[in-house]
Amino acid sequence: MASRVSGRIEIIPISSEQDLTIDIASFGPENARRILLHSSGLHGVEGFAGSAIQLQLLDNFPALPPDTALILVHILNPYGMAWLRRVNAGNVDLNRNFLIGEEHSGAPQAYAELDSFLNPRTPPSRDFYFLKSAWLIFRRGMPALKQAVVGGQYEYPRGLFFGGRKVEEELEKYGAFLRRSLSSAEYVIAMDVHTGLGKFGEETLLVESGNYETLRKGLSSRVVPLEAESGPAYRIRGGLQNLVFQGAPHAKVHFIGEEFGTYPAAKVLHALREENRWHHYGDAAKDHAVKRTLKDTFCPPSESWRRSVLERGAELIHRAIRL
Numbered sequence: 001m002a003s004r005v006s007g008r009i010e011i012i013p014i015s016s017e018q019d020l021t022i023d024i025a026s027f028g029p030e031n032a033r034r035i036l037l038h039s040s041g042l043h044g045v046e047g048f049a050g051s052a053i054q055l056q057l058l059d060n061f062p063a064l065p066p067d068t069a070l071i072l073v074h075i076l077n078p079y080g081m082a083w084l085r086r087v088n089a090g091n092v093d094l095n096r097n098f099l100i101g102e103e104h105s106g107a108p109q110a111y112a113e114l115d116s117f118l119n120p121r122t123p124p125s126r127d128f129y130f131l132k133s134a135w136l137i138f139r140r141g142m143p144a145l146k147q148a149v150v151g152g153q154y155e156y157p158r159g160l161f162f163g164g165r166k167v168e169e170e171l172e173k174y175g176a177f178l179r180r181s182l183s184s185a186e187y188v189i190a191m192d193v194h195t196g197l198g199k200f201g202e203e204t205l206l207v208e209s210g211n212y213e214t215l216r217k218g219l220s221s222r223v224v225p226l227e228a229e230s231g232p233a234y235r236i237r238g239g240l241q242n243l244v245f246q247g248a249p250h251a252k253v254h255f256i257g258e259e260f261g262t263y264p265a266a267k268v269l270h271a272l273r274e275e276n277r278w279h280h281y282g283d284a285a286k287d288h289a290v291k292r293t294l295k296d297t298f299c300p301p302s303e304s305w306r307r308s309v310l311e312r313g314a315e316l317i318h319r320a321i322r323l
Protein backbone atom coordinates (compact mmCIF):
# COMPACT_ATOMS: atom_id res chain seq x y z
CA MET A 1 0.00 0.00 0.00
CA ALA A 2 2.78 2.44 0.87
CA SER A 3 5.27 1.96 -1.94
CA ARG A 4 4.62 5.38 -3.55
CA VAL A 5 6.18 7.15 -0.58
CA SER A 6 9.03 5.44 1.17
CA GLY A 7 7.79 3.67 4.24
CA ARG A 8 8.69 0.55 6.17
CA ILE A 9 6.12 -2.19 5.75
CA GLU A 10 5.14 -4.80 8.28
CA ILE A 11 2.58 -7.47 7.46
CA ILE A 12 0.81 -9.31 10.26
CA PRO A 13 -0.90 -12.52 9.07
CA ILE A 14 -4.19 -13.50 10.71
CA SER A 15 -5.10 -17.21 10.89
CA SER A 16 -7.75 -17.82 8.30
CA GLU A 17 -8.66 -19.94 5.30
CA GLN A 18 -7.72 -16.96 3.13
CA ASP A 19 -4.61 -14.79 3.15
CA LEU A 20 -5.77 -12.10 5.53
CA THR A 21 -3.32 -9.60 6.95
CA ILE A 22 -3.06 -6.43 8.98
CA ASP A 23 -0.78 -4.18 6.90
CA ILE A 24 1.28 -1.52 8.65
CA ALA A 25 3.34 1.23 7.02
CA SER A 26 5.69 3.42 9.07
CA PHE A 27 7.17 6.73 7.90
CA GLY A 28 9.80 8.97 9.45
CA PRO A 29 12.63 8.01 11.79
CA GLU A 30 12.64 4.70 13.66
CA ASN A 31 12.52 5.25 17.42
CA ALA A 32 10.98 8.69 16.94
CA ARG A 33 10.08 10.65 20.04
CA ARG A 34 6.67 11.71 18.67
CA ILE A 35 4.45 9.15 16.99
CA LEU A 36 1.16 9.53 15.15
CA LEU A 37 -0.68 6.24 14.98
CA HIS A 38 -3.61 6.01 12.55
CA SER A 39 -5.66 2.81 12.45
CA SER A 40 -8.66 1.57 10.49
CA GLY A 41 -11.01 -1.41 10.32
CA LEU A 42 -11.06 -2.54 13.96
CA HIS A 43 -14.73 -3.16 13.21
CA GLY A 44 -14.25 -4.92 9.87
CA VAL A 45 -17.13 -3.66 7.74
CA GLU A 46 -16.58 -0.13 9.12
CA GLY A 47 -13.12 -0.17 7.55
CA PHE A 48 -13.88 1.34 4.13
CA ALA A 49 -13.84 4.92 5.42
CA GLY A 50 -10.56 4.62 7.34
CA SER A 51 -8.93 2.73 4.49
CA ALA A 52 -9.93 5.47 2.02
CA ILE A 53 -8.50 8.13 4.36
CA GLN A 54 -5.20 6.24 4.53
CA LEU A 55 -4.96 5.70 0.76
CA GLN A 56 -5.73 9.36 0.17
CA LEU A 57 -2.95 10.31 2.58
CA LEU A 58 -0.40 8.31 0.58
CA ASP A 59 -1.32 10.33 -2.52
CA ASN A 60 -0.86 13.61 -0.69
CA PHE A 61 1.70 12.80 1.94
CA PRO A 62 2.29 15.46 4.62
CA ALA A 63 5.68 16.82 5.65
CA LEU A 64 6.55 15.38 9.06
CA PRO A 65 8.25 17.58 11.69
CA PRO A 66 11.65 16.41 13.01
CA ASP A 67 11.68 13.42 15.33
CA THR A 68 8.13 12.50 14.30
CA ALA A 69 6.93 9.23 12.79
CA LEU A 70 3.57 8.40 11.23
CA ILE A 71 2.32 4.83 11.42
CA LEU A 72 -0.64 3.75 9.28
CA VAL A 73 -2.35 0.56 10.43
CA HIS A 74 -4.57 -0.77 7.66
CA ILE A 75 -7.56 -2.90 8.77
CA LEU A 76 -7.16 -4.37 12.24
CA ASN A 77 -9.98 -6.83 11.59
CA PRO A 78 -9.39 -8.07 8.03
CA TYR A 79 -11.79 -11.03 8.43
CA GLY A 80 -14.63 -8.65 9.27
CA MET A 81 -13.92 -6.45 6.29
CA ALA A 82 -13.59 -9.42 3.91
CA TRP A 83 -16.83 -11.04 5.11
CA LEU A 84 -18.75 -7.82 5.74
CA ARG A 85 -19.03 -8.35 9.48
CA ARG A 86 -18.33 -5.92 12.31
CA VAL A 87 -16.75 -8.73 14.37
CA ASN A 88 -13.90 -11.16 13.75
CA ALA A 89 -14.06 -14.86 12.86
CA GLY A 90 -14.92 -15.72 16.47
CA ASN A 91 -17.88 -13.28 16.52
CA VAL A 92 -15.79 -11.05 18.80
CA ASP A 93 -16.14 -7.28 18.86
CA LEU A 94 -12.46 -6.28 18.98
CA ASN A 95 -13.30 -2.93 20.57
CA ARG A 96 -14.69 -4.77 23.61
CA ASN A 97 -11.96 -7.41 23.79
CA PHE A 98 -8.88 -5.89 25.41
CA LEU A 99 -9.57 -6.13 29.12
CA ILE A 100 -6.75 -5.44 31.57
CA GLY A 101 -6.98 -7.11 34.99
CA GLU A 102 -10.59 -8.14 34.40
CA GLU A 103 -12.21 -11.45 33.46
CA HIS A 104 -13.89 -11.84 30.10
CA SER A 105 -17.23 -12.54 31.75
CA GLY A 106 -20.53 -10.92 32.62
CA ALA A 107 -23.18 -8.95 30.80
CA PRO A 108 -25.27 -5.97 31.87
CA GLN A 109 -28.54 -7.12 33.45
CA ALA A 110 -30.44 -5.16 30.82
CA TYR A 111 -28.59 -6.93 28.01
CA ALA A 112 -29.68 -10.29 29.43
CA GLU A 113 -33.29 -9.06 29.45
CA LEU A 114 -32.98 -7.88 25.84
CA ASP A 115 -31.10 -10.94 24.51
CA SER A 116 -34.09 -12.51 22.73
CA PHE A 117 -34.92 -9.17 21.09
CA LEU A 118 -31.32 -8.44 20.06
CA ASN A 119 -30.31 -11.96 19.05
CA PRO A 120 -33.24 -14.03 17.72
CA ARG A 121 -32.18 -17.66 17.11
CA THR A 122 -33.72 -17.64 13.61
CA PRO A 123 -32.70 -16.43 10.13
CA PRO A 124 -33.53 -12.81 9.20
CA SER A 125 -37.26 -12.05 9.02
CA ARG A 126 -39.73 -9.24 9.50
CA ASP A 127 -40.64 -9.28 13.17
CA PHE A 128 -41.80 -5.79 14.16
CA TYR A 129 -38.24 -4.82 15.13
CA PHE A 130 -38.81 -1.07 14.72
CA LEU A 131 -42.04 -1.14 16.68
CA LYS A 132 -40.38 -3.10 19.49
CA SER A 133 -37.34 -0.82 19.51
CA ALA A 134 -39.52 2.30 19.66
CA TRP A 135 -41.30 0.76 22.67
CA LEU A 136 -37.99 -0.06 24.35
CA ILE A 137 -36.65 3.46 23.78
CA PHE A 138 -39.88 4.84 25.24
CA ARG A 139 -39.79 2.50 28.27
CA ARG A 140 -36.08 2.65 29.14
CA GLY A 141 -34.81 5.90 27.60
CA MET A 142 -32.22 6.03 24.83
CA PRO A 143 -29.03 6.64 26.91
CA ALA A 144 -29.69 3.72 29.31
CA LEU A 145 -30.74 1.43 26.48
CA LYS A 146 -27.70 2.25 24.36
CA GLN A 147 -25.37 1.71 27.29
CA ALA A 148 -26.92 -1.68 28.10
CA VAL A 149 -26.86 -2.91 24.51
CA VAL A 150 -23.55 -1.70 23.11
CA GLY A 151 -21.29 -1.33 26.16
CA GLY A 152 -20.01 -4.90 25.73
CA GLN A 153 -21.06 -8.37 26.98
CA TYR A 154 -19.12 -11.58 27.64
CA GLU A 155 -21.93 -14.11 28.11
CA TYR A 156 -23.58 -14.56 24.70
CA PRO A 157 -20.98 -15.78 22.19
CA ARG A 158 -23.39 -15.56 19.24
CA GLY A 159 -24.81 -12.26 20.39
CA LEU A 160 -24.08 -8.69 19.31
CA PHE A 161 -21.25 -6.78 21.04
CA PHE A 162 -19.67 -9.98 22.38
CA GLY A 163 -16.25 -9.16 23.85
CA GLY A 164 -14.78 -12.69 23.65
CA ARG A 165 -13.38 -15.16 26.18
CA LYS A 166 -9.73 -14.12 25.90
CA VAL A 167 -7.67 -11.50 24.07
CA GLU A 168 -8.02 -12.28 20.36
CA GLU A 169 -5.22 -12.98 17.88
CA GLU A 170 -5.57 -9.64 16.07
CA LEU A 171 -4.98 -7.71 19.30
CA GLU A 172 -2.29 -10.07 20.63
CA LYS A 173 -0.26 -9.51 17.47
CA TYR A 174 -1.01 -5.80 17.16
CA GLY A 175 -0.14 -5.35 20.84
CA ALA A 176 3.26 -6.97 20.24
CA PHE A 177 3.83 -4.58 17.31
CA LEU A 178 2.90 -1.58 19.49
CA ARG A 179 5.24 -2.64 22.30
CA ARG A 180 8.12 -2.83 19.80
CA SER A 181 7.26 0.38 17.96
CA LEU A 182 6.23 2.66 20.80
CA SER A 183 8.81 1.64 23.40
CA SER A 184 10.94 4.77 22.98
CA ALA A 185 8.09 7.18 22.24
CA GLU A 186 7.50 10.10 24.55
CA TYR A 187 4.37 11.41 22.87
CA VAL A 188 1.76 9.38 20.99
CA ILE A 189 -1.39 10.57 19.23
CA ALA A 190 -3.51 7.57 18.28
CA MET A 191 -6.45 7.96 15.88
CA ASP A 192 -8.81 5.04 15.29
CA VAL A 193 -11.45 5.46 12.56
CA HIS A 194 -15.01 4.10 12.91
CA THR A 195 -18.39 4.70 11.27
CA GLY A 196 -22.03 4.37 12.30
CA LEU A 197 -22.14 6.64 15.34
CA GLY A 198 -23.59 10.15 15.13
CA LYS A 199 -25.48 12.14 12.51
CA PHE A 200 -25.11 11.40 8.79
CA GLY A 201 -21.75 12.64 7.49
CA GLU A 202 -20.82 14.30 10.78
CA GLU A 203 -17.54 13.61 12.52
CA THR A 204 -17.29 13.09 16.27
CA LEU A 205 -13.89 12.85 17.96
CA LEU A 206 -14.17 10.80 21.14
CA VAL A 207 -11.38 11.34 23.68
CA GLU A 208 -10.60 10.46 27.30
CA SER A 209 -11.94 13.24 29.51
CA GLY A 210 -8.46 13.94 30.96
CA ASN A 211 -7.27 15.09 27.54
CA TYR A 212 -10.46 16.81 26.52
CA GLU A 213 -9.47 20.48 26.94
CA THR A 214 -6.11 20.13 25.17
CA LEU A 215 -7.58 18.26 22.25
CA ARG A 216 -10.60 20.47 21.84
CA LYS A 217 -8.29 23.48 21.60
CA GLY A 218 -5.74 21.80 19.37
CA LEU A 219 -7.94 19.77 17.06
CA SER A 220 -11.56 20.65 16.68
CA SER A 221 -14.78 21.72 18.36
CA ARG A 222 -16.04 18.25 17.44
CA VAL A 223 -13.99 16.73 20.28
CA VAL A 224 -16.30 15.07 22.82
CA PRO A 225 -15.32 13.35 26.09
CA LEU A 226 -15.82 9.59 25.85
CA GLU A 227 -17.53 9.43 29.22
CA ALA A 228 -20.16 12.09 28.39
CA GLU A 229 -23.63 11.04 29.53
CA SER A 230 -25.31 12.97 26.73
CA GLY A 231 -24.30 12.93 23.09
CA PRO A 232 -23.73 9.96 20.83
CA ALA A 233 -21.12 8.12 22.92
CA TYR A 234 -21.31 5.45 25.60
CA ARG A 235 -18.83 3.73 27.91
CA ILE A 236 -17.33 0.49 26.68
CA ARG A 237 -15.29 -2.27 28.32
CA GLY A 238 -12.14 -3.56 26.68
CA GLY A 239 -11.58 -0.73 24.16
CA LEU A 240 -8.57 -0.42 21.87
CA GLN A 241 -7.21 2.56 23.84
CA ASN A 242 -6.17 0.12 26.61
CA LEU A 243 -3.89 -1.68 24.16
CA VAL A 244 -2.27 1.57 23.00
CA PHE A 245 -1.76 2.83 26.57
CA GLN A 246 -0.15 -0.49 27.50
CA GLY A 247 2.07 -0.42 24.38
CA ALA A 248 3.49 3.01 25.23
CA PRO A 249 4.09 2.91 28.99
CA HIS A 250 6.57 5.83 28.99
CA ALA A 251 4.64 8.15 26.70
CA LYS A 252 1.97 10.79 27.04
CA VAL A 253 -0.80 9.25 24.95
CA HIS A 254 -3.79 10.95 23.37
CA PHE A 255 -6.32 8.44 22.05
CA ILE A 256 -8.94 9.73 19.61
CA GLY A 257 -11.84 7.66 18.32
CA GLU A 258 -12.82 9.30 15.04
CA GLU A 259 -16.45 8.44 14.31
CA PHE A 260 -18.40 9.25 11.17
CA GLY A 261 -22.17 9.16 11.59
CA THR A 262 -24.37 7.30 9.11
CA TYR A 263 -27.95 6.44 10.16
CA PRO A 264 -30.02 6.58 13.36
CA ALA A 265 -28.98 4.12 16.08
CA ALA A 266 -32.12 1.93 15.75
CA LYS A 267 -31.48 1.47 12.03
CA VAL A 268 -27.77 0.68 12.54
CA LEU A 269 -28.67 -1.85 15.24
CA HIS A 270 -31.25 -3.46 12.94
CA ALA A 271 -28.66 -3.92 10.18
CA LEU A 272 -26.27 -5.54 12.68
CA ARG A 273 -29.00 -7.75 14.14
CA GLU A 274 -30.19 -9.10 10.77
CA GLU A 275 -26.64 -9.80 9.54
CA ASN A 276 -25.87 -11.58 12.82
CA ARG A 277 -28.98 -13.80 12.39
CA TRP A 278 -27.93 -14.58 8.81
CA HIS A 279 -24.41 -15.46 9.94
CA HIS A 280 -25.43 -17.82 12.75
CA TYR A 281 -28.83 -19.15 11.66
CA GLY A 282 -28.87 -18.63 7.87
CA ASP A 283 -26.21 -19.81 5.41
CA ALA A 284 -23.94 -16.78 6.06
CA ALA A 285 -23.23 -16.28 2.34
CA LYS A 286 -21.83 -12.89 1.45
CA ASP A 287 -24.16 -12.40 -1.49
CA HIS A 288 -27.28 -11.63 0.51
CA ALA A 289 -29.35 -8.49 1.04
CA VAL A 290 -28.48 -8.25 4.75
CA LYS A 291 -24.76 -8.12 3.90
CA ARG A 292 -25.28 -5.36 1.33
CA THR A 293 -27.42 -3.46 3.82
CA LEU A 294 -24.75 -3.77 6.49
CA LYS A 295 -22.07 -2.47 4.16
CA ASP A 296 -24.24 0.47 3.06
CA THR A 297 -25.07 1.17 6.70
CA PHE A 298 -21.41 1.66 7.59
CA CYS A 299 -20.27 3.06 4.23
CA PRO A 300 -23.25 4.84 2.67
CA PRO A 301 -23.24 5.03 -1.14
CA SER A 302 -23.49 8.82 -0.96
CA GLU A 303 -21.06 11.17 -2.68
CA SER A 304 -21.42 13.86 -0.03
CA TRP A 305 -20.90 11.38 2.83
CA ARG A 306 -17.72 10.00 1.27
CA ARG A 307 -16.39 13.47 0.47
CA SER A 308 -16.99 14.55 4.05
CA VAL A 309 -15.12 11.47 5.37
CA LEU A 310 -12.10 12.17 3.17
CA GLU A 311 -12.00 15.88 4.03
CA ARG A 312 -12.41 15.42 7.77
CA GLY A 313 -10.12 12.42 7.84
CA ALA A 314 -7.28 14.34 6.18
CA GLU A 315 -7.90 17.40 8.34
CA LEU A 316 -7.61 15.40 11.58
CA ILE A 317 -4.27 13.91 10.56
CA HIS A 318 -2.88 17.30 9.49
CA ARG A 319 -3.99 18.90 12.75
CA ALA A 320 -2.63 16.03 14.81
CA ILE A 321 0.77 16.46 13.14
CA ARG A 322 0.89 20.05 14.39
CA LEU A 323 -0.51 19.29 17.87
Ligand SMILES: [Zn+2]
Nearest residue numbers: 043046194195
Ligand atom coordinates in the same frame (compact mmCIF):
# COMPACT_ATOMS: atom_id res chain seq x y z
ZN1 LIG B 1 -16.69 0.92 15.30
